[in-house]
Amino acid sequence: MGFELGTDGPGAIVVGVDGSPTSLRAAAYAAGLARRQHTKLIVVYARTSPATLLTLADHSGLATNAVLQTQDELENQLRTELERQSSVWGVDARLVVRRGDPFTLLAEVAKETRAEAVVVGSSAGVGHRITGSLAIRLVKYGRWPVTVVP
Numbered sequence: 001m002g003f004e005l006g007t008d009g010p011g012a013i014v015v016g017v018d019g020s021p022t023s024l025r026a027a028a029y030a031a032g033l034a035r036r037q038h039t040k041l042i043v044v045y046a047r048t049s050p051a052t053l054l055t056l057a058d059h060s061g062l063a064t065n066a067v068l069q070t071q072d073e074l075e076n077q078l079r080t081e082l083e084r085q086s087s088v089w090g091v092d093a094r095l096v097v098r099r100g101d102p103f104t105l106l107a108e109v110a111k112e113t114r115a116e117a118v119v120v121g122s123s124a125g126v127g128h129r130i131t132g133s134l135a136i137r138l139v140k141y142g143r144w145p146v147t148v149v150p
Contacts, residue, residue, distance in 0.1 A: 012040040012113040014144075015120070016106050016134065019074045022121025026149040030119040031089040033147075039116065041086070041093040044109050045078055046102040047071050103137045110144055119147045 015030035017023040027043060034041035048071075079095050086093040098105050110118050123133040135148040 011116045012042050012110075013037070014042045014044060014106060014110045014113065014115040014118045016044050016046070016102055016118070017078060017121075018045065018102070019078070020121060022123075022149060024121070026119045026121040026147075029147070029149045031085070031091055031093065033117070033119070034091040034093070035089055037116075040113070041089075041091045042109060042113050042115065043078070043082055043093060043095045044102075044106055045075060045095065045097045046105045047075070047097060047099045048101070049099065102134055103141075106134075106138065107141060107143070115144055117145045117147060119149060122148050122150050 013030050013034045015023075015027050017027050030043075031041055033039075075097055078097075082093055082095050096109050098109075106118060106120070109115070118138055120135050120138065122135065135146060138144075138146045
């Protein structure tokens with residue numbers, strides 16, 4: 001077997017977070033993997049646009065602003081917590097925040113960073129039954145090992 005770029009040493013572990021308990025457990029799990037493998041931890045937060053129905057029904061803009069403000073607060077909390085925890089975990093960690101679909105953003109960041117693995121929390125919502133859970137979509141995409149943390 002010949003040399004394959006990206007498999008000769010530590011690269012990065014990408015973990016998706018959205019503030020849910022399962023995503024925070026996934027971040028802790030991924031941090032442990034990164035520490036043991038002496039690799040970078042890339043924490044990805046996908047900011048999503050408010051639902052179309054919300055924006056159509058929200059004539060005053062108050063509900064849309066509340067959604068965006070909640071995302072701002074969550075981003076600040078994630079950034080603060082990551083800065084604090086990365087020294088406790090003993091890992092080189094950074095937060096990547098982008099707007100868009102979580103699947104697309106995780107795949108983009110994993111490709112950009114030549115990730116060795118992607119870690120996500122299990123889906124707690126009922127919407128995944130229609131569109132498929134994030135974890136299932138990542139596994140079907142088949143580019144990286146995917147770990148799903150309950």
